[in-house]
Amino acid sequence: MACRISELVVDCADPARLAVFWSEVLGYVELGREGDGSIEIGPPGTGFGGPQPTMILSPSSDPRTGKLRLHLDVNPTDRDQDAELARLLALGARRADVGQDGTENWHVLADPEGNEFCLLRARIPSV
Template identity: 50%
Template sequence: MTSKFTELAIDCADPDSLARFWCSVLDYEVQESEDGFVAIGSPAVPEGKNRPGPVPPSLTFARVPEGKTVKNRLHIDVNATDREQDEEVRRLLDLGARRVDVGQTGEESWAILADPEGNEFCVLAGRHP
């Protein structure tokens, strides 16, 4: 028996706001919400329909008192499914992301952004359905 990756827990200052941002990025929906905690995940598949591929992990956001102070040790990679990378980067910037410099050379095929609370994530160049 092995383990299965089911969720990514993210500490943050404003779980509701950060959950809304990531719902917009990933086309997820809120699955659970209580004071200081929000869980989001892929929308339910209608009865009789199949979801291609594995079920993606959920994201949970929990309020913590301390703020982000150092570079992330883990980050999320996203891949646009219906547009090119530069279009997706513009969409994410419009949602509240910002560009960050973590020492990239300019030769990378990915773009590095940060969510509204400063958590870095990458937008990959290749499109995957």
Template identity: 55%
Template sequence: MSSKFTELAIDCADPAGLARFWCSVLGYEVQDEDDGIVTIGSPLAPEGKDRPGPVPPALTFARVPEGKSVKNRLHIDVNPTDRDQDEEVRRLLELGAQHADVGQSGEESWVCLTDPEGNEFCVLASRRP
């Protein structure tokens, strides 16, 4: 048997605010909120945790005192499901994302953005149902 990826922990200054942003990006909902930690996940995830196979990973936001100081070594990639990449980038910018310069050449098929606390993520070009 192997492990399955069920959760990604993200340190931040404002767990509730960052959770709201990512809920809007991913169509997730808050699953738990307690003492500076907020966990969000797919509305289908709770009953799926006990089943074999892929489970949409939860995101846990934990308040930490230090701020972000360098480029992330790990980041999230998102795929638009019901619109093209340009439309999705516009939607995410309206939610509070910002464009990020991480040394792109301009020839990439993805767009680099940051969430409201500066964590980099990419919007891929292809749509996935």
């Protein structure tokens, strides 16, 4: 038997802001809120336990130090990479420099709180 990723937990200063951003990026909806201010988002009509992991945006006042040791990669599902890049930038993502040399076929971006993620080139079907 193996495990699978069911949830991704992201510590952040403003869970509501990141919940809106990542819901727009991934086509997710808000699934619930906890008393500590955490917000869970996930695929509409599925939620926890479905084929895609949910995300929990958890409030934290701890400052981030250094480069993230884990980041997300996302792929466009219904448009090409250039169109998806424009959409993500319009949602509030910004370009990030983590030492790329300019020959990569992906874009390194950061969410509104500076968490890096990559937009890959390949278009994949939505789940």
